[in-house]
Amino acid sequence: MIPVPGFEGRRVAVLGLGRSGLAALRALSAGGAEAVGWDDSPESRDRAQDAGMELRDLGARDGFEGVDRLIVSPGIPHLYPTPNRHVAAAMAAGVPVDNDIGLFFRSLGRGEWLRMDQPPRVVAVTGSNGKSTTAALIHHILTETGRPSQLAGNIGRGVLDIDPPQEGGVVVLELSSYQTELARALTPDIAVFTNLTPDHLDRHGGMGGYFAAKRRLFSEGGPDRAVIGVDEPEGRFLANQMAEAPEDDRLIRVSVEAKLSGPGWLVYARKGFLTEWRKGRQIASIDLRDIAGLPGAHNHQNACAAFAATRALGLSPRDIEAALNSFSGLPHRSQLVAEIDGVRFVNDSKATNADSAGKALQAFDRIRWIAGGLGKDGGIGSLAPYLGRVSKAYLIGHSARDFALALADVPHEVCGTMSEAVARAASEALPGDTVLLAPAAASFDQYPDFEKRGDDFVDRVRLLRG
Known part of the structure; x- marks a missing residue:
């Protein structure tokens, strides 16, 4: 742990009690601060209390009374598209706002x-x-x-x-x-x-x-x-x-x-x-x-x-x-999962936007492309220069039909689920093909994060081995 000095005897509030928020509470306490935490999720508050953390309801009328600083977890907006209500209250009260990186x-x-x-x-x-x-x-x-x-x-x-x-x-x-x-x-x-x-x-x-x-x-x-x-x-x-x-x-x-x-x-x-x-x-x-x-x-x-x-x-x-x-790469980033009967299976679930999916498409030839999820602004129109590498696309998730319209004459099939997409791609792939998961979309329609989406792909591929 890195103890945070400079707040000895002063009250510092931490908003958001995930991984970084809990670490900030511990580090502030170790440095001598009176550290208190809050999260709008009851489950997160329960976990923090079980870990011995002190809670303070920042939404209460006196929530920021005596608070010298607010530490905000990364996922909480402070300006756009609209400020989180607790962050807005802190700013209205003149409480300086920071995050764990600043600490x-x-x-x-x-x-x-x-x-x-x-x-x-x-x-x-x-x-x-x-x-x-x-x-x-x-x-x-x-x-x-x-x-x-x-x-x-x-x-x-x-x-x-x-x-x-x-x-x-x-x-x-x-x-x-x-x-x-x-x-x-x-x-x-x-x-x-x-x-x-x-x-x-x-x-x-x-x-x-x-x-x-x-x-x-x-x-x-x-x-x-x-x-x-x-x-x-x-x-x-x-x-x-x-x-x-x-x-x-x-x-x-x-x-x-x-x-x-x-x-x-x-x-x-x-x-x-x-x-x-x-x-x-x-x-x-x-x-x-x-x-x-x-x-x-x-x-x-x-x-x-x-x-x-x-x-x-x-x-x-x-x-x-x-x-x-000797570098073997990271999971979910151009990760070679398996080679089965001459077909490579590559997990690039981290390709959550069109640009990163385009980079993945450029890395391989003869691609059986698994794409889709919760599409982002702009869609996949920018991927047109790379679609000549795609033998066929297998589309999943919320944006599957939008992606199908964008693909036009590129062979494609709306599969809906990862299970169906992997099965169809594997059944049609030929030796020398690459079955590539590069979704060009967020995962939140079907999965809590891109890691879980990639894990599902990996699990489906491993089932192919029997």
């Missing part, structure tokens, strides 16, 4: 850290797609090369639940826009921006607000080094804002769409080869094509970002290359 960063650099010869470092990864794989890959590279590392934030453990990092250790954080938009302190040593595509637009009031939430990781205090994907206009703008001169190597530009040039620090992937340039000279080259855990151009982008971040931490290209080759 984490304000707690660093104190106590034991001041006496270390090599203080721990923090790498924070944000972006629309690939941030989980990039963060996990950085953690994997560090672990494989003998550097003590902890993975936390939106992946792994809650950020305040990790062990206090030791001398020379690294904390790798995956941060969503929900986490970066509200944190009052954001001071990583290295900040990584993978890419930006439309997502969560209702939560952020549009694309500009979404980008602004991501940009805060770089503007609120400023990292020592920034690794920025420059394949979208927003990434190029952010890179331009961070650099003081073309040769400023506090910035590492990353691309999988262009051969980068210039006097700065550059990492890009072309035709399956990762290349590093610095000060106009090539430093390293790595063949990514046969790394099973990193299929497709989107994973090559993740590899470039992880390579750049770990190079900024002082690791050698040779050590990074060896670690890349």
Whole structure:
């Protein structure tokens, strides 16, 4: 646990008693605060009480009397589309609002850290797609090369639940826009921006607000080094804002769409080869094509970002290359589940929007595509350039018929359920085909989250083996 100092004897309220909320309560109490929690769900309140947490009804008339700060869990809106009523009440009462990420960063650099010869470092990864794989890959590279590392934030453990990092250790954080938009302190040593595509637009009031939430990781205090994907206009703008001169190597530009040039620090992937340039000279080259855990151009982008971040931490290209080759990938992200009679079954349940599904479609040929769920604004029209790879689509969930209309002449079948889709795809697949779950939609019509959807796919595939 990371105890949170600075609130000794003061009352701090935590709204939302899921994983991060309970961790925040424990960390605040350990730091000497009078920590109280609230959740509108009776089940969540019961779990918190069973864990020994003190509750305070923030919806009561005097709910914020004597409260010095409100800590809000990531899923709770504070501005768009409308503020949560408790957050609105806190703001009306003048109570400052923060989240667990802000508490984490304000707690660093104190106590034991001041006496270390090599203080721990923090790498924070944000972006629309690939941030989980990039963060996990950085953690994997560090672990494989003998550097003590902890993975936390939106992946792994809650950020305040990790062990206090030791001398020379690294904390790798995956941060969503929900986490970066509200944190009052954001001071990583290295900040990584993978890419930006439309997502969560209702939560952020549009694309500009979404980008602004991501940009805060770089503007609120400023990292020592920034690794920025420059394949979208927003990434190029952010890179331009961070650099003081073309040769400023506090910035590492990353691309999988262009051969980068210039006097700065550059990492890009072309035709399956990762290349590093610095000060106009090539430093390293790595063949990514046969790394099973990193299929497709989107994973090559993740590899470039992880390579750049770990190079900024002082690791050698040779050590990074060896670690890349041992990376097995993450569940629900281009996860090879099985190969049965020459047919591959791949679980990319995390592809919850059209852009991430498009990246999955580009990674394979002869695809039996399982798609559908709770569709997002914009539908799947943007996937038209990749549909030539699809032999047939098997559509599930709420948006199955909308997807069917969008697919037009592409062979497709409305299956409704995962069970039916897997069975139909498996029965029609030929050796060399890939049965790919890349839904291009949220899961909440049929599953509580994308993990449960992916688990269902995996279970159905395993049943095929008998």
